[in-house]
Amino acid sequence: MSANSTAAAVSVEKELQPQTTGWSLWLRQSLAILKLELRKNFFGRRAILIYLLALLPVVLVAMLAIVTRSLPEPPSIRTDFSQASIVFGGIYGGLILRTIIFFGCAWIFMNLIRGEVVDRSLHYYFLSPVRREVLVVAKYLAGLLASVVIFTFTTLGALFFMYLAGYPESTNYLMNGPGLNHALWYVVITVLACIGYGAFFIVIGLFFRNPIIPALVIYGWEWINFLLPPLLKKVSVIHYLHSLAPVPLPEGPFAIVAEPTPAWISVPGLIIMTAILLFIAGLRIRRMEIKYIGE
Amino acid sequence: MSLMTDNMIVFEDVSKFYGEILGVNRVNLSIAPGITSLVGPNGSGKTTLMNLMTGLLRPTKGRISVLGTQPYQPEELFRKVGYCSQFDSFPRGMTGREFVRSFLTVHGYAKDAAEQMTVKALERVTLMDAADRKVAGYSKGMRQKVRLAQSIAHGPRVLILDEPLNGLDPMARAEIIELFRSLAKEGLHLIISSHILHEVDMMSDCVILINNGYVVAEGNVHGVRDEMEEHPAQILIRCDRPANLAARVFESDSVVEARLHEDRQGLFIKTRDADKFYLLLNSIVLEGDFKVESVAPVDDDLNAVYQYLIGSDGESR
Numbered sequence: 001m002s003a004n005s006t007a008a009a010v011s012v013e014k015e016l017q018p019q020t021t022g023w024s025l026w027l028r029q030s031l032a033i034l035k036l037e038l039r040k041n042f043f044g045r046r047a048i049l050i051y052l053l054a055l056l057p058v059v060l061v062a063m064l065a066i067v068t069r070s071l072p073e074p075p076s077i078r079t080d081f082s083q084a085s086i087v088f089g090g091i092y093g094g095l096i097l098r099t100i101i102f103f104g105c106a107w108i109f110m111n112l113i114r115g116e117v118v119d120r121s122l123h124y125y126f127l128s129p130v131r132r133e134v135l136v137v138a139k140y141l142a143g144l145l146a147s148v149v150i151f152t153f154t155t156l157g158a159l160f161f162m163y164l165a166g167y168p169e170s171t172n173y174l175m176n177g178p179g180l181n182h183a184l185w186y187v188v189i190t191v192l193a194c195i196g197y198g199a200f201f202i203v204i205g206l207f208f209r210n211p212i213i214p215a216l217v218i219y220g221w222e223w224i225n226f227l228l229p230p231l232l233k234k235v236s237v238i239h240y241l242h243s244l245a246p247v248p249l250p251e252g253p254f255a256i257v258a259e260p261t262p263a264w265i266s267v268p269g270l271i272i273m274t275a276i277l278l279f280i281a282g283l284r285i286r287r288m289e290i291k292y293i294g295e
Numbered sequence: 296m297s298l299m300t301d302n303m304i305v306f307e308d309v310s311k312f313y314g315e316i317l318g319v320n321r322v323n324l325s326i327a328p329g330i331t332s333l334v335g336p337n338g339s340g341k342t343t344l345m346n347l348m349t350g351l352l353r354p355t356k357g358r359i360s361v362l363g364t365q366p367y368q369p370e371e372l373f374r375k376v377g378y379c380s381q382f383d384s385f386p387r388g389m390t391g392r393e394f395v396r397s398f399l400t401v402h403g404y405a406k407d408a409a410e411q412m413t414v415k416a417l418e419r420v421t422l423m424d425a426a427d428r429k430v431a432g433y434s435k436g437m438r439q440k441v442r443l444a445q446s447i448a449h450g451p452r453v454l455i456l457d458e459p460l461n462g463l464d465p466m467a468r469a470e471i472i473e474l475f476r477s478l479a480k481e482g483l484h485l486i487i488s489s490h491i492l493h494e495v496d497m498m499s500d501c502v503i504l505i506n507n508g509y510v511v512a513e514g515n516v517h518g519v520r521d522e523m524e525e526h527p528a529q530i531l532i533r534c535d536r537p538a539n540l541a542a543r544v545f546e547s548d549s550v551v552e553a554r555l556h557e558d559r560q561g562l563f564i565k566t567r568d569a570d571k572f573y574l575l576l577n578s579i580v581l582e583g584d585f586k587v588e589s590v591a592p593v594d595d596d597l598n599a600v601y602q603y604l605i606g607s608d609g610e611s612r
Contacts, residue, residue, distance in 0.1 A: 032400035
């Protein structure tokens with residue numbers, strides 16, 4: 001550790017300074033953060049809960065398939081797959097979308113920042129020459145990629161077992177009927193749900209020390225969406241996703257009917273809402289302090 | 296004081312409150328290159344000052360500039376600054392090499408450049424042998440070293456180190472202090488907080504004493520000591536016939552106390568003007584034919600300054 005060797009090392013480091021600036025530097029930094037965050041999201045200890053959550057509907061539908069196939073008298077969902085697609089629409093809307101994806105996104109996205117505060121490791125990012133807004137966006141993209149992969153698996157896995165329950169009659173519905181189109185729309189809804197809920201939860205994770213309570217409030221709000229007047233319905237993620245569902249479901253006798261939002265509005269609407277939420281997250285993280293006390 | 300000073304770290308009337316609790320109050324500092332140590336009891340505000348410098352905290356009042364950059368511009372600041380904080384936590388599952396390299400890639404370095412810089416940084420802190428072991432399995436000293444490697448890997452001009460010698464064995468301490476000295480020689484700013492006063496005294500060009508959120512003294516240790524007029528300088532003279540010497544030293548107006556050493560082989564002197572006393576001592580020794588073995592200041596070090604200004608109980612005097 002002589003002075004000469006240190007001086008030489010410093011001069012080498014100056015030569016190695018990143019040559020890129022602006023957008024290309026941000027892109028390079030985002031990719032580096034993305035890589036680190038994906039590793040945490042897929043292989044970290046917090047991922048175990050997500051995998052269990054994501055498997056739950058797949059296991060339930062698989063059990064339904066086993067029971068259906070073992071019955072001596074085939075139920076209607078085995079013989080008429082349009083019935084089965086309505087059943088799946090209920091499972092997807094009630095369980096997968098409103099509960100599994102909702103809480104899965106809550107867990108993934110709130111932990112992107114809050115989890116690192118709890119682990120006392122956020123300062124390593126804050127002590128790097130990265131715009132904090134770039135950090136938020138990169139973390140969001142990592143959460144998004146992880147949630148989309150995991151919950152698309154849930155959606156398609158559950159759908160696979162639904163089709164298995166009605167095999168071989170269901171093959172015709174899939175290949176020659178609307179089956180593939182439905183599957184594609186369920187994936188689109190899953191991706192959009194991850195985009196929308198993800199943005200909500202990253203903001204909540206930045207503003208609240210204990211984000212569970214606001215998450216439950218949003219959960220309640222999403223569930224009572226069908227009771228809300230048309231204007232308030234629009235202040236939710238589920239409203240935009242509901243109108244994209246390939247199999248429309250009745251919302252019950254107490255529902256207040258609102259004009260469904262067409263896809264060409266609901267998709268960009270959700271993206272704009274996400275951009276606004278990420279902008280708020282960027283403002284918040286810019287002023288964020290690290291104390292790690294009482295976390 | 297201008298914030299445009301590009302080679303200084305400047306605090307301009309900086310205060311930080313945590314709600315109603317005082318972190319630091321009305322801090323005005325200009326820190327030049329070299330080793331500057333922050334010294335003070337636990338909770339005095341040392342870490343708060345460091346966190347303010349690096350933008351982890353925002354001041355309630357006042358302005359800070361680090362080589363002309365404001366701490367809330369991380370994209371510029373951390374090209375120049377490395378901070379080895381006291382937080383003893385790491386991203387999970389990483390080896391020492393992965394830890395240093397991954398944050399260099401976050402800086403924007405290409406993979407190969409990041410790898411080269413990682414190796415250099417780990418070599419500097421003598422941690423190459425353990426580079427591919429998981430950080431979770433490191434000893435406290437190794438974790439301290441890997442954090443240090445991470446903070447110096449990008450070649451910063453300012454290095455901020457919060458208790459960097461904690462957990463290191465004596466051999467490693469000596470190596471790391473040597474590294475600090477060589478970095479300071481290259482013109483870097485090193486801001487170090489430490490509780491180990493004799494090590495701080497040994498390596499620092501400047502000290503900042505802080506207590507209860509207030510800077511109580513700043514500057515070269517000897518300069519700070521000289522300014523403490525309410526505490527006369529203590530000098531120990533080892534000689535033959537110390538009692539005879541004691542009778543003569545009061546010829547100087549500046550001497551306020553003379554006391555024999557317990558072993559009766561020396562004499563403690565308290566004087567308000569050490570330079571004047573040394574001149575007088577020369578003539579007394581020559582005239583009286585005293586055999587002087589040594590003359591040494593007793594309280595001209597950081598430990599004494601700390602005791603006088605802060606005290607062992609942390610209450611400023």
